[in-house]
Amino acid sequence: MAGQTPDIQALERTGTGKGAARQARRDGLVPGVVYGGGSDPIAINLPYNALVKHLKAGRFLSTLFNLKMDGQEDVRVICRGVQRDVVKDLPTHVDFMRLRRTSRVSLFIPVEIEG
Template sequence: MSETYELTAEARERVGKGSARELRRNGKVPAVIYGDKQDPIAIALPYKEVFQRMHGGGFMTTIATIDVAGKKYQVLPKDYQLDPVRDFPMHVDFLRVSKNTVVTVAIPVHFINEEKSVGIKRGGVLNIVRHDIEATCPANAIPDFIEVDLAGTDIGDSIHISAITLPKDVKPTITDRDFTVATIAAPAGLKSEEQESAEADEVEEKEEGEE
């Protein structure tokens, strides 16, 4: 799990589009803290710090502490809006969390041991079907990533979620099927050779049937 970090926020007395625009002009990002059966709190955060956290990796899977006038809240970013043109943070939603909070997050997938994959050594291509896996887990134990071992995989193999060892208490939200995370695809040249071979076999069988 990524190390937690702290942000200092100001409470917002006014909400609405006009107030939000004014905050952004003053270098602040409007945000809301909600959840845990408590009233939502409108806050303003320093733009520079939010921007750095968003682009530093792990923003949506790292618990933060937000200090609002001396009162601290443990939160997890749940959603954010970016300016469609300039890609600037426009608004952030934070969920209050505690040691008993279970959250749904998209956990990145990391692949290891590509050098030990028979298929990749033969020129096969790793085709990533899912770059992250949506799962539920305790808010205070969100893994930085899920590791997928490619050792021993060959061309044509599919790696399903059932073949992946997940961290403790991490459960995929998709439970009705054994979904595919990645495959080892044949390179274009090999596909062509296999296709030609199959066509040759088909012609041979047809000729034998005519004799």
Template sequence: MVQTIRIEASARERAGKGAARATRREGKVPAVIYGAKKEATLIALDPRDVMKELQKGGWQSSLYEVAMDGSAERTLMRDVQFHPVTDRPLHVDFQRLAPGQRIRVRVPVQFENEGTCPGIKAGGVLNVVRREVEVMADPDNVPAAFEIDLAEAGIGDSLRWSAVKDAFGTKAVIERDFVVATIAAPTVQVEEAPPPAAPAAPAAPAKGAAKAPAKKK
């Protein structure tokens, strides 16, 4: 299930570019919490906490409990702006979650029994069309990954959304039974025949060799 991570924050009083620059001069990352039909909350974060989440990956599918002044907001980290040269985080957007609200998240796809897959053993190649699937999900029931079993997949087979073993009550954003992966046939390389050899040129007469006498007319 999706992980809930607690992150500490402090309040910011003013909005705007000037106030954000002042927050950065203090060694903090300006951020905002919005959504759930409430006023936006301006906050500042420790840059080390932000970088820790970005470096470990999966932050777009994690739940964040942003703690500030004795209270906490349940949120998703929706966007991070980076410095164009240093790649340091400049601003973070959090989406506040309302009670009962379903969230839109990307969940990675994993494949089971790849080593024993009949199609792969026959020389086929696993062609992954979607490494992640975007779904609407209950915040408390977001899977860490979707699993697809390749135990019976042969060359030419398509593995679709319906092949996911357990969707955990999620609903795919795409409403059709879309392809997640295929078992592609092996690529056969045809060797071209070498071009025919050119006929050998007649040998030049040796230097100083006697010429044949001319015929009398």
């Protein structure tokens, strides 16, 4: 996967707030937001199964993603936070930050020492 930017699909969410987020979760989606990059924040929904697949693959918080939304151009994003259910440990909300080519970002990169 080195050298490739993985794609992640998202749908633009029309409503905001607790009611819209709960309805999205009932429909099998995870609510989120894309902010930064000099543009207005966009409320999004991500398919639950696709998000969990990326989370279980590891290094989710330090991976650059190509966010694809219908009717909009692709956006390079990085995850800035994942909120999880306290009991079930399932994702309930995701925050993404838009990046430009000139952006500087501080990342948490885990180091594993073997031997």
